[in-house]
Amino acid sequence: MTGASRGLGRAVAINLAKDLGLHVLINYASNQAAAEETLKAIVDAGGSAELMPFDVADHDTTKQNLEEWFSKNADYQLEVLVNNAGITKDNLMVFMEEEQFDQVVNISLKGMYNVTRHVLQHMVRKRYGRIINMASLSGLKGVPGQVNYSAAKGGMIAATKALSQEVAKRKITVNAVAPGFITSDMTKDLDENQLKSYVPMNRFGEPEEVADLVSFLASKKAAYITGEVININGGLYS
Secondary structure, eight states: OOSOSSHHHHHHHHHHHHHHOOEEEEEESSOHHHHHHHHHHHHHTTOEEEEEEOOTTOHHHHHHHHHHHHHHOTTOOOOEEEEOOOOOOOBOGGGOOHHHHHHHHIIIIIHHHHHHHHHHHHHHHHTOEEEEEEOOHHHHHOOTTBHHHHHHHHHHHHHHHHHHHHHGGGTEEEEEEEEOSBSSGGGTTSOHHHHGGGSTTSSOBOHHHHHHHHHHHHSGGGTTOOSOEEEESTTSOO
Protein backbone atom coordinates (compact mmCIF):
# COMPACT_ATOMS: atom_id res chain seq x y z
CA MET A 1 0.00 0.00 0.00
CA THR A 2 1.43 3.39 -0.97
CA GLY A 3 1.26 6.37 1.36
CA ALA A 4 0.50 4.13 4.32
CA SER A 5 2.45 5.83 7.07
CA ARG A 6 -0.18 8.19 8.47
CA GLY A 7 -3.69 9.58 8.28
CA LEU A 8 -6.12 7.88 5.96
CA GLY A 9 -3.41 5.56 4.66
CA ARG A 10 -2.63 4.30 8.14
CA ALA A 11 -6.29 3.55 8.86
CA VAL A 12 -6.61 1.60 5.61
CA ALA A 13 -3.40 -0.36 6.22
CA ILE A 14 -4.48 -1.36 9.71
CA ASN A 15 -7.93 -2.39 8.47
CA LEU A 16 -6.55 -4.54 5.64
CA ALA A 17 -4.43 -6.44 8.11
CA LYS A 18 -7.24 -6.77 10.66
CA ASP A 19 -10.20 -7.52 8.38
CA LEU A 20 -8.56 -9.57 5.63
CA GLY A 21 -5.50 -10.93 7.42
CA LEU A 22 -3.18 -9.47 4.80
CA HIS A 23 0.54 -8.99 5.28
CA VAL A 24 0.80 -5.27 4.54
CA LEU A 25 3.70 -3.62 2.73
CA ILE A 26 3.84 -0.13 4.24
CA ASN A 27 5.16 2.25 1.62
CA TYR A 28 6.26 5.74 2.60
CA ALA A 29 8.56 8.39 1.15
CA SER A 30 10.37 9.91 4.14
CA ASN A 31 8.46 9.81 7.44
CA GLN A 32 9.96 6.67 8.94
CA ALA A 33 8.75 7.43 12.46
CA ALA A 34 5.14 7.56 11.30
CA ALA A 35 5.59 4.40 9.23
CA GLU A 36 6.96 2.57 12.25
CA GLU A 37 3.91 3.67 14.24
CA THR A 38 1.69 2.12 11.56
CA LEU A 39 3.74 -1.06 11.67
CA LYS A 40 3.45 -1.23 15.46
CA ALA A 41 -0.32 -0.67 15.34
CA ILE A 42 -0.72 -3.56 12.89
CA VAL A 43 1.47 -5.91 14.90
CA ASP A 44 -0.20 -4.94 18.19
CA ALA A 45 -3.55 -5.82 16.59
CA GLY A 46 -2.24 -9.29 15.73
CA GLY A 47 -1.39 -8.61 12.10
CA SER A 48 1.85 -8.59 10.14
CA ALA A 49 3.52 -5.95 8.01
CA GLU A 50 6.85 -4.63 6.80
CA LEU A 51 8.23 -1.26 5.80
CA MET A 52 8.93 -0.47 2.14
CA PRO A 53 10.37 3.04 1.81
CA PHE A 54 10.60 4.60 -1.65
CA ASP A 55 9.29 7.58 -3.58
CA VAL A 56 6.47 6.42 -5.86
CA ALA A 57 7.10 9.41 -8.16
CA ASP A 58 10.53 8.00 -9.05
CA HIS A 59 10.00 5.32 -11.71
CA ASP A 60 13.40 3.64 -11.47
CA THR A 61 13.42 3.54 -7.66
CA THR A 62 9.90 2.13 -7.59
CA LYS A 63 10.81 -0.57 -10.12
CA GLN A 64 13.97 -1.52 -8.23
CA ASN A 65 12.25 -1.83 -4.85
CA LEU A 66 9.34 -3.87 -6.18
CA GLU A 67 11.55 -6.19 -8.21
CA GLU A 68 13.75 -6.81 -5.17
CA TRP A 69 10.72 -7.65 -3.03
CA PHE A 70 9.28 -10.03 -5.63
CA SER A 71 12.64 -11.78 -6.07
CA LYS A 72 12.94 -12.33 -2.31
CA ASN A 73 9.31 -13.42 -1.92
CA ALA A 74 8.73 -15.57 -4.98
CA ASP A 75 6.34 -17.87 -3.13
CA TYR A 76 4.02 -15.06 -2.06
CA GLN A 77 1.11 -13.61 -4.00
CA LEU A 78 0.54 -9.88 -3.91
CA GLU A 79 -3.25 -9.79 -4.01
CA VAL A 80 -4.16 -6.19 -3.18
CA LEU A 81 -2.71 -2.85 -4.24
CA VAL A 82 -3.97 0.39 -2.73
CA ASN A 83 -2.64 3.52 -4.43
CA ASN A 84 -2.98 6.12 -1.71
CA ALA A 85 0.17 8.25 -1.97
CA GLY A 86 -0.63 11.88 -2.56
CA ILE A 87 0.04 15.45 -1.49
CA THR A 88 -1.65 18.83 -1.86
CA LYS A 89 -0.01 22.07 -2.98
CA ASP A 90 -3.06 24.31 -3.19
CA ASN A 91 -2.99 27.62 -5.02
CA LEU A 92 -5.07 29.53 -7.51
CA MET A 93 -4.08 28.62 -11.07
CA VAL A 94 -2.95 32.17 -11.84
CA PHE A 95 -0.37 31.91 -9.03
CA MET A 96 0.46 28.20 -9.31
CA GLU A 97 4.11 27.43 -9.97
CA GLU A 98 5.14 24.60 -12.26
CA GLU A 99 6.73 22.78 -9.31
CA GLN A 100 3.43 22.83 -7.40
CA PHE A 101 1.61 21.30 -10.35
CA ASP A 102 4.29 18.70 -11.12
CA GLN A 103 4.76 17.50 -7.54
CA VAL A 104 1.07 16.81 -7.00
CA VAL A 105 0.55 15.10 -10.37
CA ASN A 106 3.78 13.10 -10.18
CA ILE A 107 3.03 11.62 -6.77
CA SER A 108 -0.69 10.90 -7.17
CA LEU A 109 -1.04 10.09 -10.86
CA LYS A 110 2.43 9.15 -12.11
CA GLY A 111 3.02 7.35 -8.82
CA MET A 112 -0.09 5.25 -9.45
CA TYR A 113 1.33 4.30 -12.86
CA ASN A 114 4.81 3.54 -11.52
CA VAL A 115 3.57 1.15 -8.84
CA THR A 116 0.64 -0.41 -10.70
CA ARG A 117 2.69 -1.11 -13.82
CA HIS A 118 5.04 -3.44 -11.96
CA VAL A 119 2.53 -4.98 -9.54
CA LEU A 120 0.11 -5.66 -12.38
CA GLN A 121 2.57 -7.96 -14.15
CA HIS A 122 2.53 -10.17 -11.06
CA MET A 123 -1.27 -10.08 -10.76
CA VAL A 124 -1.76 -10.96 -14.42
CA ARG A 125 0.46 -14.03 -14.08
CA LYS A 126 -1.41 -15.11 -10.94
CA ARG A 127 -4.78 -14.32 -12.56
CA TYR A 128 -6.06 -12.51 -9.49
CA GLY A 129 -5.88 -9.07 -7.97
CA ARG A 130 -7.60 -6.13 -6.35
CA ILE A 131 -6.50 -2.60 -7.19
CA ILE A 132 -8.04 0.30 -5.28
CA ASN A 133 -7.12 3.85 -6.21
CA MET A 134 -7.71 6.59 -3.66
CA ALA A 135 -9.25 9.40 -5.68
CA SER A 136 -11.12 12.37 -4.27
CA LEU A 137 -14.18 14.57 -4.47
CA SER A 138 -11.79 17.02 -6.15
CA GLY A 139 -11.31 14.64 -9.05
CA LEU A 140 -15.04 14.36 -9.63
CA LYS A 141 -16.32 17.92 -9.37
CA GLY A 142 -13.15 20.02 -9.27
CA VAL A 143 -12.28 22.32 -6.38
CA PRO A 144 -11.12 25.94 -6.77
CA GLY A 145 -7.51 26.29 -5.70
CA GLN A 146 -6.85 22.64 -6.48
CA VAL A 147 -6.39 22.54 -10.24
CA ASN A 148 -3.29 20.35 -9.76
CA TYR A 149 -4.94 17.99 -7.27
CA SER A 150 -8.19 17.84 -9.24
CA ALA A 151 -6.23 17.04 -12.40
CA ALA A 152 -4.28 14.27 -10.65
CA LYS A 153 -7.32 12.66 -9.09
CA GLY A 154 -9.45 13.11 -12.22
CA GLY A 155 -6.74 11.37 -14.20
CA MET A 156 -6.67 8.58 -11.64
CA ILE A 157 -10.43 8.10 -12.04
CA ALA A 158 -10.18 7.88 -15.83
CA ALA A 159 -7.25 5.47 -15.55
CA THR A 160 -9.26 3.30 -13.16
CA LYS A 161 -12.07 2.92 -15.68
CA ALA A 162 -9.71 2.15 -18.57
CA LEU A 163 -7.52 -0.33 -16.68
CA SER A 164 -10.52 -2.19 -15.26
CA GLN A 165 -11.54 -3.13 -18.80
CA GLU A 166 -8.04 -4.29 -19.73
CA VAL A 167 -7.66 -6.78 -16.89
CA ALA A 168 -11.19 -7.92 -16.02
CA LYS A 169 -10.78 -11.29 -17.75
CA ARG A 170 -7.80 -11.99 -15.50
CA LYS A 171 -10.01 -11.74 -12.42
CA ILE A 172 -8.41 -8.43 -11.47
CA THR A 173 -10.75 -5.69 -10.32
CA VAL A 174 -9.84 -2.00 -10.44
CA ASN A 175 -11.93 0.52 -8.51
CA ALA A 176 -11.56 4.01 -7.10
CA VAL A 177 -12.72 5.46 -3.82
CA ALA A 178 -13.54 9.17 -3.77
CA PRO A 179 -13.62 10.58 -0.23
CA GLY A 180 -15.08 13.96 0.56
CA PHE A 181 -14.12 15.76 3.76
CA ILE A 182 -12.38 13.18 5.96
CA THR A 183 -10.69 14.00 9.26
CA SER A 184 -7.01 13.55 8.36
CA ASP A 185 -3.68 15.31 7.86
CA MET A 186 -4.92 16.74 4.57
CA THR A 187 -7.92 18.44 6.17
CA LYS A 188 -6.39 19.54 9.47
CA ASP A 189 -6.01 23.15 8.29
CA LEU A 190 -9.58 23.43 7.03
CA ASP A 191 -12.37 25.11 9.01
CA GLU A 192 -14.40 22.02 9.86
CA ASN A 193 -17.17 23.91 11.61
CA GLN A 194 -17.83 25.96 8.51
CA LEU A 195 -17.36 23.24 5.90
CA LYS A 196 -19.45 20.58 7.60
CA SER A 197 -22.51 22.75 7.00
CA TYR A 198 -22.22 21.89 3.30
CA VAL A 199 -22.36 18.17 4.08
CA PRO A 200 -25.89 16.72 4.39
CA MET A 201 -24.71 14.54 7.29
CA ASN A 202 -23.31 17.69 8.94
CA ARG A 203 -19.95 16.16 9.81
CA PHE A 204 -16.60 15.13 8.38
CA GLY A 205 -16.06 11.45 7.77
CA GLU A 206 -13.69 9.30 9.80
CA PRO A 207 -10.67 7.53 8.28
CA GLU A 208 -12.00 4.21 9.56
CA GLU A 209 -15.17 4.65 7.50
CA VAL A 210 -13.11 4.94 4.33
CA ALA A 211 -10.96 2.03 5.46
CA ASP A 212 -14.04 -0.19 5.79
CA LEU A 213 -15.01 0.58 2.19
CA VAL A 214 -11.49 -0.19 0.93
CA SER A 215 -11.47 -3.49 2.83
CA PHE A 216 -14.71 -4.51 1.16
CA LEU A 217 -13.41 -3.67 -2.32
CA ALA A 218 -10.23 -5.60 -1.54
CA SER A 219 -12.16 -8.68 -0.46
CA LYS A 220 -13.51 -11.58 -2.50
CA LYS A 221 -17.03 -10.26 -1.76
CA ALA A 222 -16.40 -7.49 -4.32
CA ALA A 223 -15.51 -9.88 -7.16
CA TYR A 224 -18.14 -8.48 -9.55
CA ILE A 225 -17.43 -4.80 -8.91
CA THR A 226 -14.90 -3.18 -11.23
CA GLY A 227 -14.39 0.13 -12.99
CA GLU A 228 -16.42 1.93 -10.34
CA VAL A 229 -15.81 5.19 -8.51
CA ILE A 230 -17.46 4.98 -5.11
CA ASN A 231 -18.17 8.25 -3.33
CA ILE A 232 -17.88 8.41 0.43
CA ASN A 233 -18.73 11.97 1.34
CA GLY A 234 -21.79 12.13 3.59
CA GLY A 235 -24.00 13.09 0.66
CA LEU A 236 -21.97 16.17 -0.32
CA TYR A 237 -21.63 15.11 -3.95
CA SER A 238 -23.08 12.02 -5.57
